[in-house]
Amino acid sequence: MLQVNLKKPMEVQVTGMNALKEALGPIGAVRFIQMYSPGYGDYTKEHQALPEIDPDEAIARVREFKAMKKQGLIC
Numbered sequence: 779m780l781q782v783n784l785k786k787p788m789e790v791q792v793t794g795m796n797a798l799k800e801a802l803g804p805i806g807a808v809r810f811i812q813m814y815s816p817g818y819g820d821y822t823k824e825h826q827a828l829p830e831i832d833p834d835e836a837i838a839r840v841r842e843f844k845a846m847k848k849q850g851l852i853c
Contacts, residue, residue: 782793798807846852 790796795807801807802810805844843852
């Protein structure tokens with residue numbers, strides 16, 4: 779078993795990250811960390827601030843975007 783100096787937070791962090799990457803791979807390690815990230819902002823307030831949009835209008839916008847992309851007008 780690997781000996782880690784628990785008095786040095788950076789050593790614990792680096793050893794832990796290496797263990798996660800080894801066990802889960804880099805993408806899995808990031809996903810694991812994101813599960814425990816508290817995030818930021820106020821979801822409820824931001825969600826309520828979103829504009830109301832008619833579903834038919836949203837579909838029309840998506841189709842317009844796809845058509846413009848197909849024509850090479852946007853990347």
